[in-house]
Amino acid sequence: MPTNETDGMVKSNGAGSPRGPVIYASDPWLPGGPSQKAPRQLLNESERARLTAISSIVCFKKGELIYREGDSAAAAFNIIRGVVTTYASGGHIAAFLHPGDLFGLSEEGRYINTAKATTAVEAYRLPVAPLRRILLSDADVDSHVIVKLCHELRQAQRHALLLAQKRAAARLAMFLNLQEHLQAARGESTAEIYLPMNRSTIAEYIGLSLATLSRTFGSLAARGAIAARDLHHVKILDRAAIRKLASLGKGKRGA
Amino acid sequence: MPTNETDGMVKSNGAGSPRGPVIYASDPWLPGGPSQKAPRQLLNESERARLTAISSIVCFKKGELIYREGDSAAAAFNIIRGVVTTYASGGHIAAFLHPGDLFGLSEEGRYINTAKATTAVEAYRLPVAPLRRILLSDADVDSHVIVKLCHELRQAQRHALLLAQKRAAARLAMFLNLQEHLQAARGESTAEIYLPMNRSTIAEYIGLSLATLSRTFGSLAARGAIAARDLHHVKILDRAAIRKLASLGKGKRGA
DNA sequence: CGCTCGCTTGAAAAATATCAAAATCTGTGG
DNA sequence: CCACAGATTTTGATATTTTTCAAGCGAGCG
Numbered sequence: 271m272p273t274n275e276t277d278g279m280v281k282s283n284g285a286g287s288p289r290g291p292v293i294y295a296s297d298p299w300l301p302g303g304p305s306q307k308a309p310r311q312l313l314n315e316s317e318r319a320r321l322t323a324i325s326s327i328v329c330f331k332k333g334e335l336i337y338r339e340g341d342s343a344a345a346a347f348n349i350i351r352g353v354v355t356t357y358a359s360g361g362h363i364a365a366f367l368h369p370g371d372l373f374g375l376s377e378e379g380r381y382i383n384t385a386k387a388t389t390a391v392e393a394y395r396l397p398v399a400p401l402r403r404i405l406l407s408d409a410d411v412d413s414h415v416i417v418k419l420c421h422e423l424r425q426a427q428r429h430a431l432l433l434a435q436k437r438a439a440a441r442l443a444m445f446l447n448l449q450e451h452l453q454a455a456r457g458e459s460t461a462e463i464y465l466p467m468n469r470s471t472i473a474e475y476i477g478l479s480l481a482t483l484s485r486t487f488g489s490l491a492a493r494g495a496i497a498a499r500d501l502h503h504v505k506i507l508d509r510a511a512i513r514k515l516a517s518l519g520k521g522k523r524g525a
Numbered sequence: 526m527p528t529n530e531t532d533g534m535v536k537s538n539g540a541g542s543p544r545g546p547v548i549y550a551s552d553p554w555l556p557g558g559p560s561q562k563a564p565r566q567l568l569n570e571s572e573r574a575r576l577t578a579i580s581s582i583v584c585f586k587k588g589e590l591i592y593r594e595g596d597s598a599a600a601a602f603n604i605i606r607g608v609v610t611t612y613a614s615g616g617h618i619a620a621f622l623h624p625g626d627l628f629g630l631s632e633e634g635r636y637i638n639t640a641k642a643t644t645a646v647e648a649y650r651l652p653v654a655p656l657r658r659i660l661l662s663d664a665d666v667d668s669h670v671i672v673k674l675c676h677e678l679r680q681a682q683r684h685a686l687l688l689a690q691k692r693a694a695a696r697l698a699m700f701l702n703l704q705e706h707l708q709a710a711r712g713e714s715t716a717e718i719y720l721p722m723n724r725s726t727i728a729e730y731i732g733l734s735l736a737t738l739s740r741t742f743g744s745l746a747a748r749g750a751i752a753a754r755d756l757h758h759v760k761i762l763d764r765a766a767i768r769k770l771a772s773l774g775k776g777k778r779g780a
Numbered sequence: 781c782g783c784t785c786g787c788t789t790g791a792a793a794a795a796t797a798t799c800a801a802a803a804t805c806t807g808t809g810g
Numbered sequence: 811c812c813a814c815a816g817a818t819t820t821t822g823a824t825a826t827t828t829t830t831c832a833a834g835c836g837a838g839c840g
Binding site for chain 1: 613615617619631664667668670671674675677678681682684685686688689690691729732734772
């Protein structure tokens with residue numbers, strides 16, 4: 271068994287299941303506070319129906335490996351519920367994926383990164399062969415893929431922007447902003463920021479040591495900028511402070 | 526005059542000019558040393574002819590601003606000669622663009638970043654209106670755009686990977702590797718790495734202060750890992766050392 | 781010639797990494 | 811529901827690294 275990519279428990283795609291694959295893409299980076307603007311669903315009914323026909327639903331337990339870099343890519347996934355983390359070669363974290371996100375795509379024959387379930391995950395599993403047939407035959411889906419890629423590109427660029435910050439507090443502030451905007455883009459409440467991943471995962475994502483990240487959380491809380499209900503729920507108390515940290519690294523440098 | 530986007534000197538698109546727009550995309554991240562594998566041209570003759578028909582050739586002087594974030598996007602560009610640097614909002618550097626690269630695209634109505642000529646630049650200028658017509662009418666070009674976007678996405682992810690490194694030497698080593706691979710992908714010689722941008726630009730790109738970057742260059746040279754012919758030409762002497770630095774941050778941590 | 785701009789170098793200060801121990805959380809089994 | 815074991819997170823002390831501020835150097839240019 272070269273991969274455990276099929277290890278996820280398979281549920282029948284029957285009654286009571288969601289209505290079919292959903293792909294969201296919208297620009298979550300609106301200036302100012304997060305907006306509740308509804309995300310844009312990229313697939314129309316007919317496209318969704320065709321994708322549903324070839325898909326099954328799989329579940330992964332928290333922490334479970336979904337696929338490993340280099341495994342031959344048998345399927346792509348579309349998240350229904352939960353959060354997935356992808357790791358680039360070298361062990362660094364490439365992205366956090368949420369419901370509506372698509373992953374396991376954009377490789378040629380083999381997966382180019384490793385995917386792990388950060389929380390319990392439920393997802394559509396889309397076998398590549400039929401998926402490719404659909405993509406090739408439908409020009410509309412093609413253009414949706416373009417939109418999705420632009421979306422991911424912006425994400426990656428924001429990640430780079432975050433990592434280019436020199437101060438730990440600036441990185442964490444940008445990270446929190448990012449999560450909040452993504453939440454808003456998904457149509458979820460932004461009363462509180464939900465951080466499904468654990469501290470070491472965040473530390474890796476924003477390029478800090480675990481100890482420094484912990485201290486930085488503490489320092490922001492001590493300053494009254496944020497309040498942590500528990501390890502996975504943070505509230506921004508002083509938005510101006512967070513924004514200032516995030517925008518130009520503690521506001522020392524002139525704009 | 527809301528934008529100087531048309532300030533570049535316009536050359537007649539006549540005899541002696543290159544044969545038409547060229548878009549390259551290939552995976553420059555082949556393991557091991559750089560390869561001389563030829564880059565893949567994405568456009569066929571007919572596509573190129575149609576793009577040529579709507580394009581003019583423009584030139585920009587070294588340091589000249591090509592367009593600014595927020596300007597209304599009148600045209601995209603395809604580089605013939607020279608290097609362009611794009612700046613994300615906040616002044617951070619998003620990417621370095623080379624001949625065969627396309628930029629000024631993937632915005633909606635307005636440019637989302639700022640582009641500046643890092644060296645003297647010659648480029649095809651593709652007005653958006655006719656360009657859009659071509660893209661909409663041609664499914665093939667569509668799929669080429671997808672390939673190109675995947676390419677840019679990988680680039681951005683590598684940039685993030687680079688920035689996630691904690692030690693300055695590791696970042697610089699990754700940067701040099703990256704430039705070398707890109708050179709190889711473009712079919713240029715890799716006897717020497719050409720760095721068209723100045724030191725502060727590199728410093729921004731890899732998220733270090735100018736002083737630290739300078740010291741790190743010096744330190745790598747002192748260790749015999751690299752040799753700098755001048756500020757824009759570097760040779761890797763000890764490839765193993767560079768690779769070790771680039772792969773796991775000085776090799777302290779187990780794989 | 782004197783200028784500015786870009787790069788290097790120096791010294792001190794600040795920030796972060798590292799190593800290690802204590803505290804807290806999570807999930808499991810009784 | 812409680813107690814326990816293992817994993818995760820916080821906190822502490824110290825060592826490195828990087829930033830910062832400032833001064834020098836050199837090339838290109840008016």
